[in-house]
Amino acid sequence: RRLHCASGPAxxxxxxxxxxxxxxxxxxxxxxxxxxLTAADIFAEPNAETRRAGCEIIGxxxxxxxxxxxxxxxxxxxxxxxxxxxxxxxxxxxxxLKVRCGTGRDFVIPVPSGMASxxxxxxxxxxxxxxxxxxxxxxx
Numbered sequence: 848r849r850l851h852c853a854s855g856p857a858x859x860x861x862x863x864x865x866x867x868x869x870x871x872x873x874x875x876x877x878x879x880x881x882x883x884l885t886a887a888d889i890f891a892e893p894n895a896e897t898r899r900a901g902c903e904i905i906g907x908x909x910x911x912x913x914x915x916x917x918x919x920x921x922x923x924x925x926x927x928x929x930x931x932x933x934x935x936x937x938x939x940x941x942x943x944l945k946v947r948c949g950t951g952r953d954f955v956i957p958v959p960s961g962m963a964s965x966x967x968x969x970x971x972x973x974x975x976x977x978x979x980x981x982x983x984x985x986x987x
Contacts, residue, residue: 922965
C-alpha cells in the first residue's frame with residue numbers, strides 16, 4: 848500500500864503530481880527521464896532514502912559503474928555477495944558489498960574500504976571476526 852509508479856506520477860490531485868518509488872517521494876525527472884539519471888545525480892540528493900530509491904531506479908549495476916567501482920572479490924554465492932571498492936562523489940573511497948536478500952532483491956551495503964573478501968565484509972556487517980562468520984540460514 849505504498850505509492851509507486853515507475854512510468855509517471857503515483858499521485859495526482861488538482862494541479863499537483865507526486866512521483867513516488869516504493870513509497871519514497873522522488874524528483875519527477877527521476878521517473879519521467881530515468882534514462883538520463885546518473886549516479887552523480889542520485890548522490891547529489893541530500894536525503895538518504897531518496898538516494899536509495901534512485902539507486903533502485905537505475906539499478907545497482909549502473910550505480911557501481913557510475914562510481915567507478917572495481918571488483919575486489921566475488922564469492923560466487925549472491926547471498927554472500929560481491930565486494931567492490933568505489934568513490935562516491937564528495938566522499939572518501941568506500942567498499943560496497945552487493946548481496947541478494949531472501950526476497951530476490953539485490954542491495955548494495957557500504958563497508959569499510961580495504962576489505963579483501965565478501966566474507967570479510969559479511970563478518971564486519973555482523974560484528975564478528977571472518978574466522979567466526981557463519982552464513983545465516985535462509986528459510987523458505
